[in-house]
Amino acid sequence: xxxxxxxxxxxxxxxxxxxxxxxxxxxxxxxxxxxxxxxxxxxxxxxxxxxxxxxxxxxxxxxxxxxxxxxxxxxxxxxxxxxxxxxxxxxxxxxxxxxxxxxxxxxxxxxxxxxxxxxxxxxxxxxxxxxxxxxxxxxxxxxxxxxxxxxxxxxxxxxxxxxxxxxxxxxxxxxxxxxxxxxxxxxxxxxxxxxxxxxxxxxxxxxxxxxxxxxxxxxxxxx
Ligand SMILES: C[S@@+](CC[C@H](N)C(=O)[O-])C[C@H]1O[C@@H](n2cnc3c(N)ncnc32)[C@H](O)[C@@H]1O
Numbered sequence: 001x002x003x004x005x006x007x008x009x010x011x012x013x014x015x016x017x018x019x020x021x022x023x024x025x026x027x028x029x030x031x032x033x034x035x036x037x038x039x040x041x042x043x044x045x046x047x048x049x050x051x052x053x054x055x056x057x058x059x060x061x062x063x064x065x066x067x068x069x070x071x072x073x074x075x076x077x078x079x080x081x082x083x084x085x086x087x088x089x090x091x092x093x094x095x096x097x098x099x100x101x102x103x104x105x106x107x108x109x110x111x112x113x114x115x116x117x118x119x120x121x122x123x124x125x126x127x128x129x130x131x132x133x134x135x136x137x138x139x140x141x142x143x144x145x146x147x148x149x150x151x152x153x154x155x156x157x158x159x160x161x162x163x164x165x166x167x168x169x170x171x172x173x174x175x176x177x178x179x180x181x182x183x184x185x186x187x188x189x190x191x192x193x194x195x196x197x198x199x200x201x202x203x204x205x206x207x208x209x210x211x212x213x214x215x216x217x218x219x220x221x222x223x
Pocket of ligand 1: 022026063065081086100102125
């Protein structure tokens with residue numbers, strides 16, 4: 001943790017209940033939807049609205065789906081994640097990188113490689129989010145955009161303590177703080193989509209709970 005990060009957080013904030021290597025937890029592919037269909041379409045709409053045309057994209061912590069609409073005209077989509085089977089099943093990816101960000105927060109790409117970096121429902125698993133976000137600033141082109149989307153579901157043993165100890169309503173501020181502390185990015189906006197009726201086809205519909213919330217924070221490269 002760099003000294004600026006230590007001013008705001010404790011080392012213990014980023015401990016997990018399961019401290020083993022992430023490659024163990026993610027060794028089996030999970031071909032599941034982490035969100036209900038309405039929340040998934042919100043994710044797709046946010047990416048479609050914010051990602052520029054003809055973009056080179058990095059999907060950070062990618063799984064079997066990058067949530068990029070078919071009609072988005074993209075140049076390339078690189079998926080960085082931990083499970084090869086999940087990444088190979090992702091038909092939107094043009095390149096695959098297996099890389100554990102909790103072992104090595106540096107991103108294996110040259111400076112100014114991407115127009116957009118996206119991160120979907122995964123920020124809660126990073127033990128060095130500030131350092132990873134500094135790297136995001138480095139690999140983005142000067143006019144690039146970083147878009148982070150998250151909900152309220154998680155794999156609890158792998159989520160960092162500070163995420164679990166922060167109320168859902170305060171997690172946007174937590175993500176904004178990670179971004180600002182990176183000193184490489186500037187928050188440009190945020191949004192919340194919540195309280196909508198859960199789709200009838202969803203397995204949790206019978207419990208009468210709303211659709212999964214979608215929180216978004218996006219940032220530009222600090223000039
Ligand atoms: C909840 S899934 C989300 C997958 C995908 N982003 C999506 O929207 O469906 C979390 C993903 O983060 C990746 N991941 C978890 N820990 C990681 C780490 N330390 N380094 C890189 N990727 C990681 C896993 O491979 C997994 O696919």
